[in-house]
Amino acid sequence: MLKIEHIGIAVKNVSESVKLFEALLNVSCYKTEEVESEKVTTAFFKTGESKIELLQASSPESAIAMFIEKRGEGLHHIAFEVDNIEQEMARLKEKGFQLLREKPFRGADNKLVCFIHPKSSNGVLVELCQEIKAG
Numbered sequence: 831m832l833k834i835e836h837i838g839i840a841v842k843n844v845s846e847s848v849k850l851f852e853a854l855l856n857v858s859c860y861k862t863e864e865v866e867s868e869k870v871t872t873a874f875f876k877t878g879e880s881k882i883e884l885l886q887a888s889s890p891e892s893a894i895a896m897f898i899e900k901r902g903e904g905l906h907h908i909a910f911e912v913d914n915i916e917q918e919m920a921r922l923k924e925k926g927f928q929l930l931r932e933k934p935f936r937g938a939d940n941k942l943v944c945f946i947h948p949k950s951s952n953g954v955l956v957e958l959c960q961e962i963k964a965g
C-alpha cells in the first residue's frame with residue numbers, strides 16, 4: 831500500500847460539517863460529490879499528502895445511515911492508495927481478509943475502490959483505492 835489516501839468520517843449533515851472542518855483544518859472543501867452506488871454525499875479536503883472525506887447518507891438504506899444509527903458520527907474508514915487494486919485484493923483474500931465485494935467498483939473522487947470487512951481487520955473498515963486514469 832502506498833500511503834493513507836484519505837480518512838472517512840461519517841456525519842449527519844455534510845453541509846454543516848463542511849463548515850466545521852473548514853474551520854478545523856483551515857482549508858476549503860475542494861469537492862462535493864454524490865456517489866449513487868453507495869447512497870452517500872461526500873465532501874473532500876486536502877491536508878498535505880492525505881485527504882479527509884466526509885460522508886452523509888443520501889438514503890436511509892445507506893451503510894452510513896446504519897453506521898451512524900449504531901455508533902454515532904465519527905471515524906468510519908481508512909483508505910489506502912494502491913497501484914493495482916485487483917492484485918492487492920487477491921493478495922489480501924489469500925491472507926484470509928474478508929472483502930465486502932468481489933470486484934472493485936467506482937467510488938468517489940475518481941477512484942476504483944473496495945472495502946475489507948472490519949471483522950477481519952481489528953474493527954477497522956479499510957478501503958483500498960486506485961486512481962482511475964483518464965483515457
Ligand code: ZN
Pocket residue numbers: 836837838883907909957
Ligand atoms: Zn473513502
